Amino acid sequence: MRELIHPGQLRGHKAVVVGAGASGRAAVRLLLALGAEVTLLDKAEPSDAVRAFIEETAVAFQSGAHSAGQFTGADMIVLSPGIARASLEKELTGIPEQKIMAELELASWFFDAPVIAVTGTNGKTTTVSLIAHMLETAGKKVFLGGNIGTPPSEYLLSGERADVLVLEVSSFQLQNCHSFHPQVGVLLNFSPNHLDYHKDMEEYLRAKLQLFAVQAAGNLAIAPLEMRDELERRAFTKASRTYFVPTERFTDVTRLVGPHNKANMEAAWLAVRPFGVTEEQARAAVATFTPKPHRLQIVAEKRGVLFVDDSKATTLDAVAAAVASFDRPIRLLAGGKFKGGEPAALVPLLKERVKSIGLFGASREVFEPAWAPHLPVFWEPTLEPAVRKLFAEAQEGDVILLSPGTSSFDLYGSYKERGDDFKRIAEGL
Numbered sequence: 001m002r003e004l005i006h007p008g009q010l011r012g013h014k015a016v017v018v019g020a021g022a023s024g025r026a027a028v029r030l031l032l033a034l035g036a037e038v039t040l041l042d043k044a045e046p047s048d049a050v051r052a053f054i055e056e057t058a059v060a061f062q063s064g065a066h067s068a069g070q071f072t073g074a075d076m077i078v079l080s081p082g083i084a085r086a087s088l089e090k091e092l093t094g095i096p097e098q099k100i101m102a103e104l105e106l107a108s109w110f111f112d113a114p115v116i117a118v119t120g121t122n123g124k125t126t127t128v129s130l131i132a133h134m135l136e137t138a139g140k141k142v143f144l145g146g147n148i149g150t151p152p153s154e155y156l157l158s159g160e161r162a163d164v165l166v167l168e169v170s171s172f173q174l175q176n177c178h179s180f181h182p183q184v185g186v187l188l189n190f191s192p193n194h195l196d197y198h199k200d201m202e203e204y205l206r207a208k209l210q211l212f213a214v215q216a217a218g219n220l221a222i223a224p225l226e227m228r229d230e231l232e233r234r235a236f237t238k239a240s241r242t243y244f245v246p247t248e249r250f251t252d253v254t255r256l257v258g259p260h261n262k263a264n265m266e267a268a269w270l271a272v273r274p275f276g277v278t279e280e281q282a283r284a285a286v287a288t289f290t291p292k293p294h295r296l297q298i299v300a301e302k303r304g305v306l307f308v309d310d311s312k313a314t315t316l317d318a319v320a321a322a323v324a325s326f327d328r329p330i331r332l333l334a335g336g337k338f339k340g341g342e343p344a345a346l347v348p349l350l351k352e353r354v355k356s357i358g359l360f361g362a363s364r365e366v367f368e369p370a371w372a373p374h375l376p377v378f379w380e381p382t383l384e385p386a387v388r389k390l391f392a393e394a395q396e397g398d399v400i401l402l403s404p405g406t407s408s409f410d411l412y413g414s415y416k417e418r419g420d421d422f423k424r425i426a427e428g429l
Helices: 022-033 048-057 103-108 124-137 152-158 201-213 225-234 259-275 279-288 316-323 343-353 364-371 383-393 415-427
Strands: 014-018 037-042 060-063 076-079 100-102 115-119 142-146 164-168 184-187 220-224 240-244 297-302 305-309 330-334 354-360 377-380 399-402
Touching: 014 022, 022 037, 022 048, 022 076, 022 103, 022 152, 076 103, 100 103, 103 152, 115 124, 115 201, 115 259, 124 142, 124 164, 124 259, 124 279, 142 152, 152 164, 184 201, 184 259, 220 225, 220 259, 225 240, 240 259, 259 279, 297 415, 305 415, 316 330, 316 343, 330 383, 343 354, 343 364, 354 364, 354 383, 364 377, 377 383, 383 399, 383 415, 399 415
Parallel strands: 014 037, 014 076, 037 060, 076 100, 115 164, 115 184, 142 164, 184 220, 220 240, 305 399, 330 354, 330 399, 354 377
Antiparallel strands: 297 305
């Protein structure tokens, strides 16, 4: 990849990067390597890590509230995934759409290996990890990154080469892509999410479908069968299209639980077939695949009570999938910063499988009115007392399931911190 990036390619171009997180810093490194004049903006005062980055790269940095003047004369504006376009609507007024982009869009200009890109409301990380494992089992060299970890700009600058790039991509990234077009694009599912970021469900769906918008006839689009009528009505892509349903193809060899993972495994298999992976190789990969932390991960068992960390379940659909994954009685932990959806829609499933619900942190006012008329529900301000109360009432054979249906940002810095705290609490009981 390195020979594709030359110091003078963007000489004379002025670039502005908004957001000093991992994606923003990766974009700065790539732009500087291409010879652009770069300014990095962030509303927050720089952390120690950002200060070290500024010193290392000598990039111009401005903190504080954004203004239209910061973007005047910019040839390229790179928005980090956490920066909603709507939050800069006034500052970006009059700037052509093509000048505003995601780090993913910028990096994609320099890809010289085929790309499998996966989006969807739930299951992205599990599915891209499984895709990468299937390809590696078949002898391919794989780069796994995007929303899951390493930004693609960092990959380009590393000088590493891969046979296939496997990318987890979010609606935040896709909303600011114009020419990015994977050879294989996968939409796993779609349900209410990020309505604190997108103005409505239509904008959220359009962002997801941008994954397919620039695909050509030789590319492949993979989507759930239940969405076929909606997608075909929209004429969403020029690529060949394959629609999937959950199957039993790998259930005899997998450690992944739940109907949703049957769908994820089928989508992964369809994504790798064009790269010469055989079903035998895919089965071998599924058999040795270990679920990622915080995704229906068993973290402890005490007095016959199983503790399961599903902290990555930040949507109500993910909660439903988790609850449907167990035959054992469930005691559910939910709460945090609500991202949208209809809690009342889960009531029939919860009544069937859940014995009690412990709410913690934020969004009590969302969950309690919907669920308390139908099930035993209590609330605690933090996670630990909620776990202890559920454990005190649990019986042998029960599952205490952390599947919050929300983001973690009321009490924790990430869903990982929330899951780790749950494990600590469970192990200490």
